[in-house]
Amino acid sequence: TGSTRPQRLLRAVQKKATQGDPQSVIATIDDFCRHSEWAMNVGDEKGLILDSIVSEVNPSTALELGTYCGYSTVRIARLLPPGGRCITLEFNPAYAAVARQVIAWAGIQDKVQLVEGPSGDLIPQMKELFGVQTFDFVFLDHWKDRYLPDAKLLEECGLLREGTVLLADNVICPGTPEYLQYVRNSPRYESRYFKSHLEYTKVEDGLEKSVFLG
Numbered sequence: 629t630g631s632t633r634p635q636r637l638l639r640a641v642q643k644k645a646t647q648g649d650p651q652s653v654i655a656t657i658d659d660f661c662r663h664s665e666w667a668m669n670v671g672d673e674k675g676l677i678l679d680s681i682v683s684e685v686n687p688s689t690a691l692e693l694g695t696y697c698g699y700s701t702v703r704i705a706r707l708l709p710p711g712g713r714c715i716t717l718e719f720n721p722a723y724a725a726v727a728r729q730v731i732a733w734a735g736i737q738d739k740v741q742l743v744e745g746p747s748g749d750l751i752p753q754m755k756e757l758f759g760v761q762t763f764d765f766v767f768l769d770h771w772k773d774r775y776l777p778d779a780k781l782l783e784e785c786g787l788l789r790e791g792t793v794l795l796a797d798n799v800i801c802p803g804t805p806e807y808l809q810y811v812r813n814s815p816r817y818e819s820r821y822f823k824s825h826l827e828y829t830k831v832e833d834g835l836e837k838s839v840f841l842g
């Protein structure tokens with residue numbers, strides 16, 4: 629029984645990154661994915677766009693859908709203001725186990741609540757489980773056919789407020805056509821596309837930033 633790619637990524641972090649230093653965890657993962665094994669982290673190029681939007685929003689409460697190994701969780705949590713927190717949902721227990729250790733290595737575990745389970749079941753429980761009123765920022769990076777139903781669920785559960793920013797990864801590759809069509813045509817969103825590339829490749833991909841208008 630060999631190791632999995634997430635386990636090898638974690639081993640690289642524990643071997644090469646400085647404990648308590650989020651930037652060095654990010655750099656180690658990017659180096660691993662570029663020079664050893666590709667993995668589906670948002671990556672360094674789209675990561676800079678994510679950083680700039682998180683910094684602009686300066687969220688007290690952020691939601692991430694799809695943790696994977698925790699790379700974007702670390703990118704988001706390192707930028708949160710004091711008292712800010714990121715709730716991240718992961719369906720796959722093996723991914724969640726690795727992500728918890730990556731997040732702990734970066735030293736930002738106090739800002740992160742990682743919850744295992746399907747987003748469709750967990751989103752309606754956000755208020756009762758975590759005392760969330762509304763989210764200031766939502767990063768969508770999980771199963772691509774869950775982006776649209778989960779965006780609608782967030783609306784229905786009253787978890788979005790006027791000005792909440794939704795940022796969606798992979799709107800070109802693998803692609804989320806129904807979600808794009810919805811946010812670009814709904815009068816309840818102001819949407820903008822940030823052209824970039826699929827992580828660690830030259831393939832086109834991009835992020836869609838959609839502001840909920842209430």
Ligand SMILES: O=C(CSCCNC(=O)c1cc(-c2ccc(F)cc2)cc(O)c1O)c1ccc(O)c(O)c1
Binds near residue numbers: 669747797802827
């Ligand atoms: O985490 C998951 C499911 S898997 C991760 C989704 N991400 C991807 O599939 C993903 C894939 C690619 C990619 C792969 C192969 C290619 F050739 C090209 C692109 C790139 C990305 O950046 C990605 O994010 C989850 C499911 C249900 C839940 O309710 C929940 O909360 C979480």
Ligand SMILES: [Mg+2]
Binds near residue numbers: 668769797798
């Ligand atoms: Mg992605």
